[in-house]
Structure formats: structure tokens, C-alpha cells
Amino acid sequence: xxxxxxxxxxxxxxxxxxxxxxxxxxxxxxxxxxxxxxxxxxxxxxxxxxxxxxxxxxxxxxxxxxxxxxxxxxxxxxxxxxxxxxxxxxxxxxxxxxxxxxxxxxxxxxxxxxxxxxxxxxxxxxxxxxxxxxxxxxxxxxxxxxxxxxxxxxxxxxxxxxxxxxxxxxxxxxxxxxxxxxxxxxxxxxxxxxxxxxxxxxxxxxxxxxxxxxxxxxxxxxxxxxxxxxxxxxxxxxxxxxxxxxxxxxxxxxxxxxxxxxxxxxxxxxxxxxxxxxxxxxxxxxxxxxxxxxxxxxxxxxxxxxxxxxxxxxxxxxxxxxxxxxxxxxxxxxxxxxxxxxxxxxxxxxxxxxxxxxxxxxxxxxxxxxxxxxxxxxxxxxxxxxxxxxxxxxxxxxxxxxx
Numbered sequence: 001x002x003x004x005x006x007x008x009x010x011x012x013x014x015x016x017x018x019x020x021x022x023x024x025x026x027x028x029x030x031x032x033x034x035x036x037x038x039x040x041x042x043x044x045x046x047x048x049x050x051x052x053x054x055x056x057x058x059x060x061x062x063x064x065x066x067x068x069x070x071x072x073x074x075x076x077x078x079x080x081x082x083x084x085x086x087x088x089x090x091x092x093x094x095x096x097x098x099x100x101x102x103x104x105x106x107x108x109x110x111x112x113x114x115x116x117x118x119x120x121x122x123x124x125x126x127x128x129x130x131x132x133x134x135x136x137x138x139x140x141x142x143x144x145x146x147x148x149x150x151x152x153x154x155x156x157x158x159x160x161x162x163x164x165x166x167x168x169x170x171x172x173x174x175x176x177x178x179x180x181x182x183x184x185x186x187x188x189x190x191x192x193x194x195x196x197x198x199x200x201x202x203x204x205x206x207x208x209x210x211x212x213x214x215x216x217x218x219x220x221x222x223x224x225x226x227x228x229x230x231x232x233x234x235x236x237x238x239x240x241x242x243x244x245x246x247x248x249x250x251x252x253x254x255x256x257x258x259x260x261x262x263x264x265x266x267x268x269x270x271x272x273x274x275x276x277x278x279x280x281x282x283x284x285x286x287x288x289x290x291x292x293x294x295x296x297x298x299x300x301x302x303x304x305x306x307x308x309x310x311x312x313x314x315x316x317x318x319x320x321x322x323x324x325x326x327x328x329x330x331x332x333x334x335x336x337x338x339x340x341x342x343x344x345x346x347x348x349x350x351x352x353x354x355x356x357x358x359x360x361x362x363x364x365x366x367x368x369x370x371x372x373x374x375x376x377x378x379x380x381x382x383x384x385x386x387x388x389x390x391x392x393x394x395x396x397x398x399x400x401x402x403x
Contacts, residue, residue: 011115027055064129070165076141087371108363113171116383145314148346173363182341183271184316196262205260212264237340274316315348319356
């Protein structure tokens with residue numbers, strides 16, 4: 001009823017071929033999506049920002065009566081960079097079918113899900129909707145979910161007379177597993193300013209790299225303490241790591257082998273459990289890095305400055321179990337277990353607007369952000385029918401209920 005292979009290929013190809021890497025423009029592609037949805041009978045609005053040549057936008061498209069208990073279908077249009085990523089054997093910005101796989105940047109994360117939603121909405125009998133369905137497609141998800149952070153404060157304005165839906169399906173790559181929670185993400189940088197000089201006289205200076213290494217060790221000790229104190233409430237949701245996890249993303253310092261490094265900077269991120277105050281660990285680490293003395297690897301006459309940046313963050317997600325959306329997805333996909341996603345999504349920001357999200361999509365996490373990114377042909381072909389069936393159940397057939 002809803003599956004038209006050539007139509008899904010056409011929509012997917014148009015999205016994959018569009019260069020929507022996070023630093024590039026997304027608005028022209030969003031407008032093409034909006035034109036399709038407008039032609040299908042949706043009311044379409046945009047939130048735009050950015051500089052000329054790199055205009056970004058979020059899209060909100062709504063159909064159905066202005067009733068409560070509607071459903072949101074959501075995904076992000078931006079993708080991670082590919083230009084300097086080694087390992088590509090195919091054109092990244094091309095939809096390619098080979099064997100049982102579909103290749104191209106964004107096939108898994110997560111343009112194909114957007115295409116499946118668009119195709120399902122083009123085949124939906126809008127005059128039969130008893131509750132509204134809304135599509136929220138965002139930009140800049142890959143840079144700290146900043147697009148959804150922009151969208152939430154103006155969402156009610158873009159929805160117009162339609163009450164904000166309380167349930168959202170986010171089609172991030174989960175191999176069709178159903179997740180109701182995920183950790184947040186917080187990032188910050190640490191800069192050490194030492195005192196340079198010739199490496200033959202190390203006591204005359206202060207090596208910023210050596211001091212940074214001590215600070216990295218302190219953060220590592222904090223990770224070990226967290227690992228030794230897992231939260232039993234999240235043992236089943238995050239079985240691999242029911243605690244906050246830390247990562248060192250980059251380290252940069254020094255000028256030459258025969259020079260004492262006068263500066264070093266490293267970047268840190270961590271993923272707090274969804275019920276934790278996200279900046280609490282940052283505050284604890286900042287105090288320890290700034291206030292505990294370090295061996296300065298020098299004479300002690302030169303000052304050592306440590307600068308910890310303010311945190312950037314995206315919130316976690318902890319949607320209640322047993323929502324109508326969860327039940328509909330589990331029934332459709334024959335899923336018996338609901339867990340937690342190991343990555344962050346726009347759902348954390350949507351929760352601030354009172355929207356409970358479920359994360360479930362056709363892509364495979366081990367393909368996300370990878371060279372030769374791909375999706376199984378079976379997941380590609382099944383998605384439109386899954387979207388249509390869930391929308392029919394929640395917005396046409398089922399009596400609205402919160403639990």
C-alpha cells in the first residue's frame with residue numbers, strides 16, 4: 001500500500017546526493033523536502049539561521065486536526081564529514097545498491113529514515129487522521145544536537161494551533177531495536193600554559209605537556225572511580241557501562257623536539273547517565289584540575305596556568321516505559337526488550353518541551369560515521385511500511401492513551 005520502491009529510491013537518492021555535512025548549507029535540501037510535504041497536504045514551516053552560502057534550517061510539517069496526543073516523526077538531515085576520511089571505495093554522495101547493501105553517506109545515519117517518513121506521509125490518507133502527525137527534521141544534530149536546542153523554544157509557534165505532541169519517534173540507527181533512554185554528552189577543553197625554553201635545560205622552563213599528562217591522569221582516575229561504582233538502576237538499560245564514561249578526544253602541544261612545550265591543550269567529553277545533573281562532573285573535575293598542586297617539571301619560578309573551558313552539553317533521555325509509541329513499535333517489530341541507546345539524540349532537548357521520545361531506526365550503529373557507510377537492503381525496503389503502520393495505529397486507529 002505504501003511501498004513504492006522507485007519513489008523511495010528517488011527520495012533517498014536526492015537526500016544522499018545533497019551535501020549536508022554539518023558545516024555546509026542544509027536549507028535548500030530542507031526546502032525540497034518541504035515542497036514534497038506541502039504537495040502531500042502538510043502545513044510546512046522552517047526555522048532558519050546561518051551565514052550566506054551555509055544557511056541552515058529546521059523543518060516542522062504538520063497534518064491532521066489540531067487535537068492533543070499527536071505523534072512526531074523526527075530525524076536530522078546533517079551528516080558527519082567524509083572528504084578526508086580514509087577508507088572510502090565508493091562515492092560518498094551517491095546512493096549505490098550492491099548485493100544486499102545500500103551505500104552512501106547518510107544511509108544509516110540517518111537520511112534513509114527521513115526518506116521512509118516522507119514516502120509514508122505521501123501515501124497517508126490525511127483525511128482519516130484523528131490526531132495530528134508532525135515531522136520535525138533538524139540540522140546540526142551532529143554538532144551537539146544544537147539544531148534541536150534552537151527548535152524547542154519556538155516549537156509551539158511553528159506548530160500553530162496544533163497542541164504539541166507528547167510522543168516522538170526518532171529514527172537514529174538502532175537496527176530496529178527499541179530504545180527509550182540514552183546518556184547525555186558534555187564536552188570541555190583544558191589548556192595548560194607553561195614556560196618554554198631549550199630542551200637541554202629543562203629545569204629552566206615548565207613543560208606544559210608534562211603538566212597536561214598529570215591532569216589527564218587525574219581525569220583517568222575519576223573514570224576508574226566511576227567504573228567501580230555502577231548505578232544498578234541502569235544495569236539493564238546500559239549493560240556495557242551503567243556509569244558515566246569519559247573520553248579524551250584530542251591532545252595538541254609543543255612546537256619541536258628540542259623545545260620545552262609552553263602550551264598544551266586537550267579536549268574531554270563524557271556521557272552522564274540521564275538522571276544525573278550533567279555539569280556536576282565537570283565542576284568536580286574543574287576544581288580538582290585547578291586546585292590540586294602539580295609537579296611542574298621545572299624550577300618552580302615560572303607560573304603554570306591551567307584554564308578549563310565552560311562545558312557544552314546535550315541532555316540525556318529517560319522516557320517512561322510503556323508509552324503507546326513504545327507498544328506500537330514493539331508490536332510492529334516483534335521486539336520484547338526495551339533498552340538504552342549508547343549515543344545522544346535530539347530527544348534530550350525534546351524532553352524539555354514535554355515530548356517523550358523513542359529511538360528506533362533502520363540503520364546499524366556500527367555503520368554510522370564510517371567510510372563506505374551502508375544499510376541493509378531489507379531495512380531500506382521495510383521502513384516505509386513500518387512508519388505507515390505506526391502512524392495509522394496511533395493517529396488513525398487507536399484511542400489516545402498515555403500509558
